[in-house]
Amino acid sequence: MGNKEGGKRINKKVIQYLQAYFHAGNLNPKDRYIAEKMHESLKELAHENELSVKDILEVKTIKRWIERYSAFSKKKMSKKELEQCALEESSLIMNTTHNRASKRQKRG
Numbered sequence: 001m002g003n004k005e006g007g008k009r010i011n012k013k014v015i016q017y018l019q020a021y022f023h024a025g026n027l028n029p030k031d032r033y034i035a036e037k038m039h040e041s042l043k044e045l046a047h048e049n050e051l052s053v054k055d056i057l058e059v060k061t062i063k064r065w066i067e068r069y070s071a072f073s074k075k076k077m078s079k080k081e082l083e084q085c086a087l088e089e090s091s092l093i094m095n096t097t098h099n100r101a102s103k104r105q106k107r108g
Contacts, residue, residue: 010065011055017042018062022069035062 010018018038025032033041039059045051057065 010057010061011051013051014042014055014057017045017051018065019069022066022073026073035059035066038062038066 021033021038021041036059039057039062042051042056046053046056
């Protein structure tokens with residue numbers, strides 16, 4: 001995911017926290033973070049000196065990040081799923097071919 005607007009880049013540590021919040025919500029809907037909740041959590045981390053106050057994103061920036069990351073994640077998971085299906089199909093074809101060859105050998 002690149003920075004197409006050319007504006008300020010998001011701190012890598014902030015991205016790691018945002019990704020963790022995002023994936024926690026994917027694993028358990030009760031833990032789903034909305035942009036406002038992510039913003040509050042980032043502010044708490046800054047208060048605890050885990051992050052710099054200047055690294056805290058605005059809520060609208062977090063919302064845009066969620067939209068982009070969600071699309072990116074879906075695309076990535078779809079690609080992974082297609083690759084897995086192709087591997088399974090390839091394996092199935094190999095097994096079928098192997099079984100036919102074994103049957104021919106037993107007959108001959």
